[in-house]
Amino acid sequence: MIQFDKTLLKNGLTVIVHTDRSTPFVAVNVCYNVGSKHEDPNRTGFAHLFEHLTFGGSRHVADFDTAVQMAGGANNAFTSNDLTNYYITLPANNIETAMWLESDRMLGPKFTKKGLDVQKKVVIEEFRQRNLNKPYGDVWHLMRDLAYKVHPYRWPTIGLVPEHIASATLEDVKDFFFHHYAPNNAVLVISGNIGSSDAFKLAEKWFSGIPSREIAPYLLQTEPPQTTDRELTVYRDVPIDTFYVMWHMGGRNEKDFYKLDLLSDILSNGSSSRFEVKLVKEQKLFTEADAYLSGENEPGLFVATGKASPGIDIQLAREKMLEEILMTAETSITDYELEKVKNRVEADLLLNEIGYLEKAIQLASFEIMGDAAEINNQGKRYLEITAADLLKTAGELFRKGNRNTLNYLSLQNSKK
Amino acid sequence: MSAFRKIAPPVHSVEKIDFIEPEHQLLPGGTSFFTLYGGTQEVVKLDFSFMAGTWFETSKLESMMAASMISEGTSGKTARQIADRIDFYGAQLNSLPYYDNNYVSLLSLKKHLPHLLPLLAEIIQDASFPEHEFEIMRQKRKQRAIVDAEKVGLVAQRTFLRSLMGEGHPYAPISSPEAYDNVTLDGSKSHYLRHYYSANATLFASGDVDAGVQKMIVDNFGSGWGTPFPYKKDQPQIQSAAQKTVFIERESANQNALSIGKRVPTQHHPDSAGLKLVTTILGGYFGSRLMSNLREEKGLTYGIHASVVSFVRDAIFMIHAEVTAEKTEEAIKEIFLEMQRLREELVPESELEPLRSFLLGRMLEDFDGPFARSQSFSSLYEAGLSVGYFDQIIHTIKTTTPEQIRVLARTYLDPETMYTVAAGKK
Numbered sequence: 098m099i100q101f102d103k104t105l106l107k108n109g110l111t112v113i114v115h116t117d118r119s120t121p122f123v124a125v126n127v128c129y130n131v132g133s134k135h136e137d138p139n140r141t142g143f144a145h146l147f148e149h150l151t152f153g154g155s156r157h158v159a160d161f162d163t164a165v166q167m168a169g170g171a172n173n174a175f176t177s178n179d180l181t182n183y184y185i186t187l188p189a190n191n192i193e194t195a196m197w198l199e200s201d202r203m204l205g206p207k208f209t210k211k212g213l214d215v216q217k218k219v220v221i222e223e224f225r226q227r228n229l230n231k232p233y234g235d236v237w238h239l240m241r242d243l244a245y246k247v248h249p250y251r252w253p254t255i256g257l258v259p260e261h262i263a264s265a266t267l268e269d270v271k272d273f274f275f276h277h278y279a280p281n282n283a284v285l286v287i288s289g290n291i292g293s294s295d296a297f298k299l300a301e302k303w304f305s306g307i308p309s310r311e312i313a314p315y316l317l318q319t320e321p322p323q324t325t326d327r328e329l330t331v332y333r334d335v336p337i338d339t340f341y342v343m344w345h346m347g348g349r350n351e352k353d354f355y356k357l358d359l360l361s362d363i364l365s366n367g368s369s370s371r372f373e374v375k376l377v378k379e380q381k382l383f384t385e386a387d388a389y390l391s392g393e394n395e396p397g398l399f400v401a402t403g404k405a406s407p408g409i410d411i412q413l414a415r416e417k418m419l420e421e422i423l424m425t426a427e428t429s430i431t432d433y434e435l436e437k438v439k440n441r442v443e444a445d446l447l448l449n450e451i452g453y454l455e456k457a458i459q460l461a462s463f464e465i466m467g468d469a470a471e472i473n474n475q476g477k478r479y480l481e482i483t484a485a486d487l488l489k490t491a492g493e494l495f496r497k498g499n500r501n502t503l504n505y506l507s508l509q510n511s512k513k
Numbered sequence: 514m515s516a517f518r519k520i521a522p523p524v525h526s527v528e529k530i531d532f533i534e535p536e537h538q539l540l541p542g543g544t545s546f547f548t549l550y551g552g553t554q555e556v557v558k559l560d561f562s563f564m565a566g567t568w569f570e571t572s573k574l575e576s577m578m579a580a581s582m583i584s585e586g587t588s589g590k591t592a593r594q595i596a597d598r599i600d601f602y603g604a605q606l607n608s609l610p611y612y613d614n615n616y617v618s619l620l621s622l623k624k625h626l627p628h629l630l631p632l633l634a635e636i637i638q639d640a641s642f643p644e645h646e647f648e649i650m651r652q653k654r655k656q657r658a659i660v661d662a663e664k665v666g667l668v669a670q671r672t673f674l675r676s677l678m679g680e681g682h683p684y685a686p687i688s689s690p691e692a693y694d695n696v697t698l699d700g701s702k703s704h705y706l707r708h709y710y711s712a713n714a715t716l717f718a719s720g721d722v723d724a725g726v727q728k729m730i731v732d733n734f735g736s737g738w739g740t741p742f743p744y745k746k747d748q749p750q751i752q753s754a755a756q757k758t759v760f761i762e763r764e765s766a767n768q769n770a771l772s773i774g775k776r777v778p779t780q781h782h783p784d785s786a787g788l789k790l791v792t793t794i795l796g797g798y799f800g801s802r803l804m805s806n807l808r809e810e811k812g813l814t815y816g817i818h819a820s821v822v823s824f825v826r827d828a829i830f831m832i833h834a835e836v837t838a839e840k841t842e843e844a845i846k847e848i849f850l851e852m853q854r855l856r857e858e859l860v861p862e863s864e865l866e867p868l869r870s871f872l873l874g875r876m877l878e879d880f881d882g883p884f885a886r887s888q889s890f891s892s893l894y895e896a897g898l899s900v901g902y903f904d905q906i907i908h909t910i911k912t913t914t915p916e917q918i919r920v921l922a923r924t925y926l927d928p929e930t931m932y933t934v935a936a937g938k939k
Contacts, residue, residue, distance in 0.1 A: 117553065119551070119552065119553045119882065120881050120882065121877060121881060122877075122878070122881060156518075157518045157519055158521075162799055162800045163800060163867045164521055165871075166798075166800060166867035166868065166870055166871035166874075167521070167524050167866070167867045167870050167871075168524045168870065168874075169524075169526070169527050169870045169871060169873055169874025169877065170871075170874055171871075171874065171875070171878075186878075187874065188525070188527060188874060188877060190525045191522075191524050191525055193522035193523075194521065194522050194524055196522075197518070197521065197522050200518075201518065204518075214812070215809060215810065215811070215812045216812070217812070218811075218812025218813075219808055219809075219812050219814075219815055220815075222768070222812065222813070222814055222815040222835075222836075222837060223815040225767055225768045225815075225835075225837075226768055226815050226816075226835045229767055229768075230665065230766055230767050230768040230835065231664060232660055232663040232664065233660075302517075306515055334663075334765050335660075335663065336659045336660060336662075336663055337656060337659060337660060366600075367596065367599070367600035368584070368592070368595075368596030368599070368600065369593065369596035369597040369599075369600040369601075370600075373596070374593060374596075377649065377653075378592070378593070378646070378649060381649065384649075384652050384653040384656045384657075385653065385656070404656060406652060406656075407652065407656070433601075436601070437597075437600055437601045440601060440602060440603040441600065441603040442603070443603060443622075444602075444603030444604065444621070444622050445603070447554050447555075447556060447622060448554075448556060448620070450553070450554055451552065451553065451554055451556070451882070451884075
């Protein structure tokens with residue numbers, strides 16, 4: 098159970114406080130309701146580029162990093178398809194430094210041509226390092242493009258192509274800021290060694306003077322139900338053949354999300370999972386086999402993937418994995434298996450209650466989805482699931498027509 | 514907007530860090546047992562540290578395979594039965610190989626320990642190394658190594674380490690995935706039998722380790738296991754490569770990986786703490802000189818880092834980055850330029866002051882909560898250092914002068930002594 102207090106400032110900023118007296122630190126975490134899904138399809142990668150830019154100083158702060166260091170703190174940020182999250186951790190008695198910096202970032206970063214030009218280069222290097230210069234680095238570009246035709250999840254956070262990042266202008270940047278960065282589009286979470294009333298006072302002092310802004314409307318584009326299975330085969334300069342099979346599933350807020358999370362655990366979480374026992378150890382078809390959820394807030398993907406053992410045909414391995422998945426989905430899951438994965442969830446949820454920063458990030462993320470209190474309902478949602486529930490949901494997921502297959506094959510092997 | 518925004522709020526420096534040593538007892542079987550009580554949840558972490566890393570191998574990969582086989586079967590239980598139990602109680606079991614000490618760790622809810630501690634004892638004390646599981650594990654590891662061999666970053670770092678140490682040195686990584694074809698079941702099992710015995714183990718128990726948990730630990734691990742192995746290793750010869758510059762060609766790369774550095778004194782040397790500070794100024798944090806120059810000024814890289822990697826019996830200074838392929842020469846030039854600046858110019862106090870505060874904050878973080886404390890003390894004891902080392906670090910952070918920094922840079926950052934390994938497109 099994660100206790101917290103919540104209030105709403107007049108300018109629309111939601112403030113959440115979680116007290117944890119076991120640490121000498123506090124985290125000041127600001128989460129904006131803007132991610133790559135809010136981008137123009139012709140200018141992707143913008144939310145993430147923007148995150149980089151906001152570290153270049155703001156109206157009253159010449160240099161963010163030096164200010165954080167002086168206070169003995171550390172700071173960072175991340176951008177996902179759904180949101181952009183900034184955090185500073187520092188000794189509790191220096192919390193005002195973090196409040197100063199994060200409120201000034203919200204008030205208005207300092208944008209310069211030089212700053213933009215350099216960060217465009219840095220982000221393009223990040224693109225290269227993570228997605229172009231690494232074996233299997235472009236898998237998510239291909240998967241998203243195959244699985245989504247309408248929804249903006251069809252491009253990854255880093256962007257569709259480096260050219261989109263290269264073409265960003267200072268005007269675009271300013272425009273983006275005023276349409277997305279605003280108290281009425283953000284959640285501030287303060288966690289760690291501070292009481293609620295002190296934290297609320299500081300939030301009022303530093304954030305209440307920032308005006309509300311008009312937020313660009315997010316036009317929800319629902320992905321139409323897929324009716325025909327899709328398959329794409331690519332050849333790349335990689336040593337080992339692999340595949341990714343994906344099915345469309347429900348969003349993070351839906352009950353099915355929890356069921357499918359348990360199903361993916363039964364299939365592949367831990368050495369006693371079905372994939373590990375049957376596909377890796379008994380049949381020796383794979384050296385690695387995995388099932389997981391892409392995990393976005395809006396309807397995402399259920400993914401199954403694996404690397405075949407040497408000498409095993411990748412198509413055969415894939416068919417065997419699909420058989421195993423369908424068998425699990427069609428026949429009964431044992432009570433023992435269900436109890437096992439529920440025990441794992443119980444342990445994982447308790448472990449998630451240890452770090453003051455992790456708790457702040459999770460509280461913010463749940464609040465962006467609708468309600469921070471949902472963080473404490475997760476356990477219940479998992480525990481109430483029955484084997485029959487799982488089979489029903491799995492049946493809907495694995496229906497014919499809902500499948501996308503990416504065969505990611507080795508160029509070298511194909512020439513042999 | 515309010516006037517208070519215009520000036521930075523006052524800051525307080527970190528005054529006190531609690532270095533209180535963990536409670537210690539020597540178990541009858543010779544295991545050194547440390548307890549670090551604390552935390553907010555009913556969770557316990559056990560970390561067994563065995564002097565069993567690559568340093569102790571008679572041939573490559575024995576340590577890695579021994580660590581991987583720990584949970585793959587005992588004389589009474591199959592790999593499947595072990596996995597079933599661990600997973601059923603939602604615990605996390607990790608057995609990891611390193612250069613000096615190998616670790617076996619269990620993270621569990623306290624309430625499940627009565628079921629899990631006897632199992633953990635059985636795994637550690639009676640691993641049976643079944644052949645079927647060994648072959649599967651070997652294939653799995655080899656495939657991972659094959660993929661890793663395609664990553665220019667790893668290729669550069671591993672080649673760099675081999676260049677410094679010499680191919681045959683126990684700290685030198687394998688040169689190709691084919692090395693997995695030569696590791697044997699017998700060799701790995703011997704490695705386990707020789708090094709995973711009670712008197713060769715240190716145990717750190719952290720979290721909600723109350724008297725009841727301590728008693729359970731003593732009951733399961735107190736009386737000892739295994740046969741002490743009369744181990745004596747000659748200090749292996751360092752055979753650094755004569756060629757200080759290496760280029761490994763990878764035609765399809767669109768970024769080149771760089772590893773630049775040299776061997777430096779271990780943590781027992783009086784300069785060690787100071788050299789770590791110099792390394793941090795150069796490339797050890799976001800505001801470092803290399804990051805400011807190559808990333809924030811020129812946009813040549815997503816990230817560049819300098820660090821001192823401390824082994825128990827050696828240490829290396831290493832700069833690593835992945836840079837725009839066609840700008841490789843420029844990046845190398847700038848890296849050497851930044852080292853040269855530290856050798857010539859005094860670091861201004863305006864740069865040192867925030868760094869001192871920042872590092873004290875990170876030090877405070879290293880002792881925040883039982884798990885972090887456990888990690889800090891296990892590294893300390895593994896290196897054969899005492900708690901006074903932490904005080905020495907604090908003292909170094911607070912008092913090292915710009916002149917001392919320049920002396921250290923002149924001593925250790927001589928460009929003539931540096932090895933430069935690049936992997937990517939020529």
